[in-house]
Every structure is written in structure tokens, then in C-alpha cells.
Amino acid sequence: MTRALVPPVWRALPRRALAAAAAVGLLLAGIPRMQSGPPDPLVSLYALRAAALVFALGLAFLLDDPARHITAAVPARRPVRVALRVALVAPWAALCWTAALLLVPEEARPPVGALTLEAAATAVLALAAAALVVRRTQATEPGAAISTWLLATGATAFLLLPPHWTLFVTPTDPRWQSTHTHWALLLTAAATTTALATTEPRHPHTPQPH
Structure with a gap:
């Protein structure tokens, strides 16, 4: 059954949003090579962070499905459909990120694992x-709202988080290691939330008689 789902899921992917995010992200990652003179490690760091944010903006559209209320009736459960979308896009996302890293000159490239x-x-x-959003609402295309929220969240994290919880430091900052502990916690929490949000409700809501 899963194999039969691949063609329709592939056709339903938001390829324009993903392609646009890849193009803009790679353009941002290439900024250090466009500068005259020796590449600046700080420019390289923030160019890659900007590229990562743009790639994520593209992935915010991954669950967009105008036919959501029709496909919900197919035998394959929601976790399978979501996992298939992620599986189809993950190699492309990994390739884009690898290309972004390679666009930054090696002598100015920040620590690859941390980034x-x-x-x-x-x-x-x-x-x-x-x-x-998909689990809690009837929205069929939440990508635009999610991308706006992600931009606002990124700006808030950059400007307003207290120093001991900041997520954006440079490799020479003594908080570099502790900051990436926070990033690991954020990744774990986000992955757990994604897994829980894609499960089917055990007890669908039914109206109670008055």
C-alpha cells in the first residue's frame, strides 16, 4: 500500500515552495564567495544561518494539501502519509544543506556539526x-502562516532571548557549547511534537446529545 502512495504523494508535494527555498537559501550561502578580499567567518556564519532559516521556510509548506479532506479517507493512516512526505523530501533537504556548506569557503566555514x-x-x-496546525484545525495549506510564524520566532529569539538562553552565538563565544545543548533540546522537543501531532486521534470527537 505504501508503494502505491508514492506517486500521488510525490505529485502533491509543494515543489514550487521547496524549489524557491532551495534557490534563495543557496544564494544566501554563496554570499561569502561574492565578497572581495578574504572571506569573513562572521559573514559566513550568518549566511549559513540565513540559508538554514530559508530552507525551513520551504519545509513549512511540506504538509500543505489542498485535497486534505479527501485524502484523509484513504486507508493509509496519517502517520504513514506524513512520514512518506518527509522521506521523499529529506534527501533533497540534505543535499541542499550540503551544497550550502560547500559554498562557504573552507577557511571561513563555521563548525559544520554545530551549524x-x-x-x-x-x-x-x-x-x-x-x-x-493540521492536527488542531481544518486548514489545508498552513505553510504561509507557519513560515510567517517561523520568521517572527527567529527574530524574537535573536533579539529578545536572555543572554543565558541565546541561540545565536559565534564559535569564539564561551557559550558556544551550552548554546548547542539548547539547540539539541529544541530539536528533541520539535521531533517529539511532530511525532505526537501526526498520530491519529484515538477517540474522535463526537457531539454529545443534549
């Missing part, structure tokens, strides 16, 4: 928000 953790947490946070 990949940030990118993964941001992407899964977008998926978690989309999954929650």
Missing part, C-alpha cells in the same frame, strides 16, 4: 508547527 544541528532543529520546528 547542521541548528539547521536540523529549525527545519523540524517548522514541521512540528505545521503538524500541530
Whole structure:
């Protein structure tokens, strides 16, 4: 049954949003190579962070499905349909992120593992928000609202979080390690939320007689 779902799920993917996010993200990641003179590690760091955010904005559209209320009636359960979408897009997302890292000159490239953790947490946070909206509302295309929320959340985290909880520091900052512990916690929480939000309700709500 899962194999039979692949073609329709593939056709239903928001390919325009994903392609646009990939193009803009890679353009941002290439900014350090466009500068004259030696590449600046700080510019490279924030270029990659901007690319990660844009990639996540594209993934915010992953669960958009204008035919949601029709496909909900198919035998395959919601976790299978969501997992299939993620499985189809994950290699593309990994390829885009790898290309973004390689676009940054090696001598100015920030620690790859730490930045990949940030990118993964941001992407899964977008998926978690989309999954929650799909579960709790009748929205068929939550991507635009989620992307707006993600931008606002990123700006808030950058500007308003207290120093001991900041998520955006440089590799030379003594808080670098502790900050990435926070990123790991955020990734774990977002992944758990996504998994819980994509499960089928055990007891569908039914109106109670008066």
C-alpha cells in the first residue's frame, strides 16, 4: 500500500515552495564567495544561518494539501502519509544543506556539526508547527502562516532571548557549547511534537446529545 502512495504523494508535494527555498537559501550561502578580499567567518556564519532559516521556510509548506479532506479517507493512516512526505523530501533537504556548506569557503566555514544541528532543529520546528496546525484545525495549506510564524520566532529569539538562553552565538563565544545543548533540546522537543501531532486521534470527537 505504501508503494502505491508514492506517486500521488510525490505529485502533491509543494515543489514550487521547496524549489524557491532551495534557490534563495543557496544564494544566501554563496554570499561569502561574492565578497572581495578574504572571506569573513562572521559573514559566513550568518549566511549559513540565513540559508538554514530559508530552507525551513520551504519545509513549512511540506504538509500543505489542498485535497486534505479527501485524502484523509484513504486507508493509509496519517502517520504513514506524513512520514512518506518527509522521506521523499529529506534527501533533497540534505543535499541542499550540503551544497550550502560547500559554498562557504573552507577557511571561513563555521563548525559544520554545530551549524547542521541548528539547521536540523529549525527545519523540524517548522514541521512540528505545521503538524500541530493540521492536527488542531481544518486548514489545508498552513505553510504561509507557519513560515510567517517561523520568521517572527527567529527574530524574537535573536533579539529578545536572555543572554543565558541565546541561540545565536559565534564559535569564539564561551557559550558556544551550552548554546548547542539548547539547540539539541529544541530539536528533541520539535521531533517529539511532530511525532505526537501526526498520530491519529484515538477517540474522535463526537457531539454529545443534549
